[in-house]
Amino acid sequence: MREELIVSGRSNPLIDPHLEIWEWQIPAYLFLGGLAAGILFFAGLFYLRGREDKYPTAVRVAPVFVPVLLAIGLLFLFLDLKHKFYFWRLYTSFSIESPTSWGAWTLLLVMPLSVIWAALYIESVFPKWDWKYTWAKDAIKFLSGYKREMAWGMVVLAIILGIYTGILLSAFNARPLWNTSILGPLFLTSGLSTGAAFIVLLSKNKTERHAMGMIDLMLISIEVALIIHMFMGFKASTRVQIEAADMFLGGQFTATFWVFVFSLGLIVPAFLEFMETKGKRIPFYIAPSLVIFGGILFRFIMVHAGQLSRWLY
Amino acid sequence: MRYAMAIDTKKCVGCSDCVVACQTENNVPHGYARDWIIEVIDGTYPQLELEYRSERCNHCDNAPCVRCCPTGASFIADGGIVKVEHDKCIGCGACIAACPYDARFVHPEGYVDKCTFCDHRLEKGQDPACVAVCPTKCLYFGDMDDPNSEVSKVVKKRKFKTLIPEAGTEPQLYFLI
Numbered sequence: 477m478r479e480e481l482i483v484s485g486r487s488n489p490l491i492d493p494h495l496e497i498w499e500w501q502i503p504a505y506l507f508l509g510g511l512a513a514g515i516l517f518f519a520g521l522f523y524l525r526g527r528e529d530k531y532p533t534a535v536r537v538a539p540v541f542v543p544v545l546l547a548i549g550l551l552f553l554f555l556d557l558k559h560k561f562y563f564w565r566l567y568t569s570f571s572i573e574s575p576t577s578w579g580a581w582t583l584l585l586v587m588p589l590s591v592i593w594a595a596l597y598i599e600s601v602f603p604k605w606d607w608k609y610t611w612a613k614d615a616i617k618f619l620s621g622y623k624r625e626m627a628w629g630m631v632v633l634a635i636i637l638g639i640y641t642g643i644l645l646s647a648f649n650a651r652p653l654w655n656t657s658i659l660g661p662l663f664l665t666s667g668l669s670t671g672a673a674f675i676v677l678l679s680k681n682k683t684e685r686h687a688m689g690m691i692d693l694m695l696i697s698i699e700v701a702l703i704i705h706m707f708m709g710f711k712a713s714t715r716v717q718i719e720a721a722d723m724f725l726g727g728q729f730t731a732t733f734w735v736f737v738f739s740l741g742l743i744v745p746a747f748l749e750f751m752e753t754k755g756k757r758i759p760f761y762i763a764p765s766l767v768i769f770g771g772i773l774f775r776f777i778m779v780h781a782g783q784l785s786r787w788l789y
Numbered sequence: 790m791r792y793a794m795a796i797d798t799k800k801c802v803g804c805s806d807c808v809v810a811c812q813t814e815n816n817v818p819h820g821y822a823r824d825w826i827i828e829v830i831d832g833t834y835p836q837l838e839l840e841y842r843s844e845r846c847n848h849c850d851n852a853p854c855v856r857c858c859p860t861g862a863s864f865i866a867d868g869g870i871v872k873v874e875h876d877k878c879i880g881c882g883a884c885i886a887a888c889p890y891d892a893r894f895v896h897p898e899g900y901v902d903k904c905t906f907c908d909h910r911l912e913k914g915q916d917p918a919c920v921a922v923c924p925t926k927c928l929y930f931g932d933m934d935d936p937n938s939e940v941s942k943v944v945k946k947r948k949f950k951t952l953i954p955e956a957g958t959e960p961q962l963y964f965l966i
Contacts, residue, residue, distance in 0.1 A: 484805040484826040497882040497895070558880025559899035565860040565877050576883045577859035649956055650853060650889035714955075787889045787953045789827070 480789045498783060501556035503775040506641045507670070508549035509583075510663055510771065512542045513638035514671015516590060518688075520630030523623065533679035534688065536600040538671075541678075542590040550583065575644045582640060586633045589626060596620055638664035645782060653720035653778070653785035658706040663775075665702060669695040670771040673745075673764030685760055689749045692767065696746040703738065720785035729781050737777060741770015791933040792868040792906055793961040794920070795940050795949065796843050800927035803828055803841040807919035807928065811845075814907060814918035818897050823904040824919055840966075843919065843928065846871060846892035846904040847952065847960030854884035854893065863901075868932070869961065870908055875900040889956045906930070933961070 519539040522531040557563055567584070571577040595616060598605050607613045619626075642663030645654035672692040679685045710721035723729050745763035752758055803826045811817060811824050824845035831838045848871050855863045855871060862877035863884050873884075873893075878900040885893045885901065896902040907917035915921065920928040931938030936945075940963075949963040 478832075479830045481828045481830075482825060483803055483828045484808045484822070497885045556881065557899075558882070558895045558901075559878050560880070562860075562876065562879045562899075565862070565879050569859070569861045571859055571861060573856040574859045574883070576857065576881055580859060647857060648853070648887050650887050783886065786891075787956060788891070 482789065498556065498779055500776070501552040503779040504772075505549045505552040505556070506644070506663070506775045506779070507772050508545050508552070509641050510638055510667025510775075511670045511674060511768075512545045512549070512586070512590070513634040513641075513664070514668040515539055515542050515545075515674060516586070516593075516630045516671075517634035517638070517668060518671055518675060518691075519593065520627040520634065523627040524631065531675075531684050531687070532600070532681060533684055534675045536597040537678055538675045539590065540594045540597055540601045541674075543587070543594050546583070546587055546590060550587075575640060575647045579637075579640050579644060582633065582636050585629075586637055589629055589633065592619055593626060593630065596623070635664065638667040641667065645778065648782075650787065651782045651785050652714075652716040652787070653710075653723070654782040655717070656706055656709055658702055658709065659778075662699065662702045662706065665695055665699045666771050666774060669699060670768050673767035673771075676764040677761055677768075686752070689752060689760075689763065692764070693746055693749040693753075696742050696749075696767070700738075700742055700746075703742075716785070716787055720781075723781050723785065729777055732773075733777055737770050737774045740766055741773060742767075745770075790868045791961070792848065792870055792911075793931070793933040793940050793944075793963065794845075794906070794917075795929040795943050795947075795963040795965055797925075797927040797929070797943075797947075797965040798840050798842055799965065800925045801826075801841040801843055802925055804924060806922050806924055807843050810918040810922035811904070811907075814910070815905070817902075821894055821896070821902070823892075823902070842964055843923075844890070844892075844952075845919070845962070847890055847958065847962045848904075848906065849961065850959035851957060853887040853889070853956075853958060857883045857887045859883065866908065868906075868908075868911075870906050871903070872905055872908070873901050873903060889953055889958065890960075 515538045518534045522528065522535050528535045554560065554563060566580040570581060596619060607616060639660045642660035646656055646659040649655045669692055672688050672695060676685050676688045679688065707721050707725065710717045724733050745766040748758050748763040805826055808822055808824055808826065812822060815823060817823055824843060827842045827844055829840040848869055850869065852865065852871050855865055859881065860877045860879055862874045864872060864874065866872045880895060880899045880901065893901050893903045910917060916930050920930045929940045929943050931940035933941055935941060943965065944963050947965045949965050951960045951963060954960065
């Protein structure tokens with residue numbers, strides 16, 4: 477038996493980070509960032525491949541929501557800061573070894589790009605939209621000549637943004653649950669999957685819904701494989717990572733993770749999407765809603781459980 | 790110059806004087822602490838072993854908290870002391886998540902705070918407050934680069950361990966066992 481007790485000084489949540497440091501703001505942002513990355517990725521990809529007419533929602537409608545999603549995400553990030561009015565310090569330096577710094581600068585590039593793309597297609601969501609001023613109309617006309625370049629930028633930045641939400645956590649070797657390089661690809665896949673689900677929810681076009689559902693089914697399969705791979709890696713690793721995995725394999729997060737995230741958020745929607753391909757009639761909004769629900773819960777569990785996984789005490 | 794601390798776990802009685810001295814010296818706000826005592830009970834009755842450790846920031850040579858800081862607020866000062874520049878800190882919490890020793894906390898004013906090895910006392914040629922006040926003299930502090938310093942000598946002479954060296958942080962607290 478080995479028992480380690482803290483006998484002075486630290487018996488409060490303000491000092492022990494596993495009780496305090498990242499609450500709801502960070503997982504909520506990670507979800508919104510991943511979702512925005514997913515939407516931008518599909519918009520850029522389908523535009524570049526000349527499928528704008530086959531995937532009108534993905535290219536024209538869904539991206540209009542991205543600046544809003546990102547703005548809410550940025551607000552959450554701001555709320556998470558404890559020394560709020562020094563936030564501008566993020567942009568007076570660049571630290572190559574800090575994922576937070578990479579994320580801050582990526583967002584600075586993604587945000588304006590998503591705003592421009594949304595402006596170019598705003599009429600597809602608000603048909604009566606009128607750019608009142610001639611200079612605004614001129615700017616839109618000028619920018620619409622560079623859609624191809626922007627689409628390339630969106631695809632590349634979406635991958636960086638999506639993968640960074642995982643790397644942000646996986647870079648911490650102090651938290652054994654996060655310290656796996658699978659987390660980057662896993663969060664990217666999950667972000668793309670929620671993006672596809674968001675597009676299905678918005679789409680009024682049956683062929684587009686069907687095609688996006690198929691893409692989502694493929695992404696869910698990859699996600700399931702990555703999750704299994706992650707736990708296999710943990711179980712074959714050091715004691716601290718075995719203990720981290722055990723929180724999900726018999727420990728306190730077992731039921732929540734396997735019932736709500738894995739089954740309801742991945743397996744059930746994958747099954748529904750599969751049945752749809754077989755011609756079964758299922759209300760189209762059930763599968764994507766479950767995917768989005770699973771995506772949110774997955775990030776909350778990972779951020780929370782990661783802070784409980786530790787080396788000492 | 791490489792500041793380090795040795796903690797004699799055979800001499801420490803877990804009185805917490807180091808904790809209180811630090812809180813007083815550094816005006817640590819109520820309810821917070823930059824150092825703390827850990828009591829470890831190992832074995833099966835009746836073969837039990839008791840160990841006390843006075844812990845604080847390990848002032849690592851390979852400090853993950855400094856690497857992950859997005860603004861450069863966390864930095865390594867002269868003598869290897871890991872410090873936080875309050876006016877650069879945005880309170881994002883990355884360094885707190887990055888520290889395997891949980892040595893950092895958010896000060897009520899918003900910035901991240903931690904042990905400084907009392908560098909304001911070192912400038913005056915004094916020991917850190919925790920070392921100066923220890924009633925059993927179980928804390929040794931000094932320059933590891935100087936072979937004649939107290940800490941160099943005691944680490945050379947005695948068996949020691951560091952905390953989770955496998956995390957690759959190269960910690961600079963030596964626990965004499």
